[in-house]
Amino acid sequence: MQIQPVRFERSPQLHAMMTEQAYPVGARVVVQGKRGPEVATVRGEAEEMPATGRYGMILQEATQEDLERWAELGREAEDLKWLLRARARARNLPVKIVAAEYTLDASLLTVSYSAEERIELSALIQDLRSHTRARVNFAAVGPREQAMMLGALGACGKENCSSHHLQEFAPVSIRMARDQQLPLNPEKLSGPCGRLLCCLQYEHTQYIELLQHIPRKNAKVCVEGSGACGKVVKLHPLQGTVDVYTDQGLLTEVPAADLRAQKDAPQENRPRRNG
Template sequence: MSRIVTIQFITAGKLYDFNAGDLDIAPGDKVIVETERGLGLGSVVSGPVDRKQGETPAGLATIRRKATPEDLVTLERNIGKEKEAYEFCLRRIMERGMQMKLVRVEYLFDGSKAVFFFTADGRVDFRDLVKDLAHTFHTRIEMRQIGVRDESKMVGGIGICGRELCCCSFLRDFQPVSVKMAKEQNLALNPNKISGQCGRLLCCLDYEYETYCCLRKNLPKCGKRVRTESTAGVVDKLNILTGDITLKTDDGKHVVVKQGEVLGEAAPVDTQPRAEPASATTARPSQKGRAQRPERTERPERPERTERKSAEAAAPQQEAPPAAPPVVQSAEEPRQSDGQPRKGRKKNRFRKHGHRKDQDGTPNGSTPPPAPGA
């Protein structure tokens, strides 16, 4: 049988389970535990809970002891060291012109390591800075880059609602938040109103998102035409929490009805059948301020055009003169200056195969023929 307690090291931080052993521990007590980074002082959140031997996680660390007054004095001393290290590191960053923002310095309980938390847009070369810090404070130095959400969690602040930030008061884990959550809750998509101190979307947009999705399923969508016992119109606005529906009637008025008063969808106005005229020859009603146009009559054919057509038909067609035969021009052969025709160059039969002749007339690379009488 094991007694398991849950401990946190900072407010709204991550929770860790430890084996309490035989110690008499209650929620709210300060305890000294062994962590991967060294000794740490944490607060008991819940427990102890008895678990069987098979249900206990493997490798669970054990609480060393309850915090003593001397341990609390050591904690206050470490807080003073953190402030001193923060000011020194901030001066060195400004002197070197480094593109980074120092957020917080945290000392381990036993003082064996100092962790410097910072934010930056990219990678930062802080090797010389670490040498200065280690030479000044004579302890191990760790530089840890964090995000903007973690920065708000460490620094803290007041939100637009007037309360303490959720991330530094009770929110332990960050959940993904999207613009779709703001649209589903009919919020104005103003970045100044839906963004938090970190510059990201408000974490509280996720709190009521599922509730809005469930309530919206029973309401008609905006733009649909619905009917009630007294009227019909197009859905203009919705109040999801109260169930109020604002309808825009055919005469342009806005009527607010409850969700239970909607009987169903109504037929669109354009699909209603229209009354056909009694006969096809019935004249259309004249509009105000306009006289009725007389019916258009057919125009007679012009006499000049008919006479011209008859004259063109009676005139005999003149035959076109025969085309002249094409003149064939013979290309003259190129001649030399003495008047004799120029002879073309003879093709070398060896050039086809990539050979060329030597000065004696034999192909390159072949044996010359023997001389006569040799």
């Protein structure tokens, strides 16, 4: 028995599935996962199965009939999604219907939704009873999961990371933006989901390393050679320089290697240390 990674349509996340035979990358396969049988795409080579772990199963390569059935169920689920949106709007329910997906055997309909507060969904479930015989499961999703499922363009002009390649949502904090000397503008720092950009985490480790070798903002420093002293007002970690506003009222960019702390500088204004 081997494992092989597959990807479902609404997520870039890879899921390891057990398989008795290796399938070519790009092959459409029928898999047995947590929800039931679904169609997925093989996204990696087969590997030896680890001794521990819980995995779904690749049942077979999808036939033309499977693919046609999957496409038809997708259209039916899309119609039900818009039906639910209309019914929720008519009832003034504060809920957003994000997506609806059938399993390949049409036994389960999963409806993904978002709401800022707890809401009663029984009325929407009843609305579905006359349109499907499938068991209905409503699954709440967060803003980042919405962006992953719906897709969008990021500020870079490319598909947003959450729907393109991210395998997990790592914590992102405003401190990352501060460390990268970015302007704290919510519109510039937020992704399509309205949360902080996932890409802020990509280079954060490198910035932390660079910041260890330059003074902190507002530190009192003196310039070697010239003897001019002043306060650090801006950092340029990538260049290894800082802007110093001197006691004489001049603003100058100085390499961090040419600076020393003023003897009377307070402890908290000394260069950044790790931890």
